[in-house]
Amino acid sequence: MTPDRPRLRHLPGWVAGPEADRWLRRLLExxxxxxxxxxxxxxxxxxPRLTCWMADSGCGYRYSGLENxxxxxxxxxxxxxxxxxATAGRSFNSLLLNLYRDGRDAMGWHADDEPExxxxxxxxxxxxxxxxxxxFRPRQRDAAPSEAMELGHGDLLFMDPPTxxxxxxxxxxxxxxxxxRVNLTFRVVTAGG
Ligand SMILES: O=C(O)CCC(=O)C(=O)O
Known part of the structure; x- marks a missing residue:
């Protein structure tokens, strides 16, 4: 059964102004x-965006049919x-970085549910x-209302299972x-992924 809502924890301004500015500038460069x-x-x-993958050895995986x-x-x-x-209380071994150069760049509907x-x-x-x-929209149509969340500079969002x-x-x-806009999504790939 679809839960009523996706399980999200939104930490607005998790990284503060000047440091967030510096991170953005350096990541762009x-x-x-x-x-x-x-x-x-x-x-x-x-x-419609630029990307880069970083991961521990053996923790890459296929995404959108691409061998990264x-x-x-x-x-x-x-x-x-x-x-x-440190904030999550757990480690992450894989990361997709997305660069949306301006408002014409986007990401289509998907779930991060690859078997790896x-x-x-x-x-x-x-x-x-x-x-x-x-x-956000439920995979099973009409199971629950869609939701939207504004993500600003320095915000951290956790999408918890079983979202x-x-x-x-x-x-x-x-x-x-x-x-x-630069977005970093940290993930956990299981061994052998
Ligand atoms: O840019 C975002 O906030 C979403 C990124 C995303 O959906 C993904 O990397 O799978």
Whole structure:
């Protein structure tokens, strides 16, 4: 049965102004941002955002049908990972970094429920830069109302189990947004993933 609501813990301003500004600037400059493509009905499309994967060895996995090239943990990202782990009370071994260059970039509806992911672990999502709306909808239509959450600069969001099993999330375009947003989603890949 679909729970009434996704299990979310939103910590607004988890990282404060000047430090959040510095993290954003450095991530924009230092991460090897990649333009990935997906093929839909035989046509190749550029994904509407740039991405990068970082993970412990053996903790990469397929996502949107893409075999991801794993980058080593950048020193700043390692620091952020430790800070997120301290708040979460648990560690994370895999990370997807998303760069939404402006409000035309977006993320379609999906659930982070790949078999390699530990379904019992939360996903920790850090937002930096432009404020954007993350939307949730039940996978079983009409099972529960949809929800939306505004994610601002420095906010940390935990999506706790069993959210990914029952809900999808997505980040719609917001054309009036002109500034970039960086989002880091820390995950736990189970051994052998
Ligand atoms: O940018 C966001 O807040 C959402 C990212 C996301 O859904 C994902 O990385 O799976």
């Amino acid at each position: 230092e991460v090897t941002w990649k333009q990935e493509h997906i093929t839909v009905y035989g046509r190749r499309h550029a994904m 090239r794993i980058e080593p943990w950048a020193p700043l990202v390692e620091t952020i990972r430790r800070r997120v782990a 992911l530990d379904a019992g672990a939360p996903i920790a999502s850090l937002s930096l830069g432009a404020s954007r709306t993350l939307r 990914q099993q029952h809900w999808q999330h997505g980040l719609p375009r917001r054309v009036k947004v002109t500034g970039p």
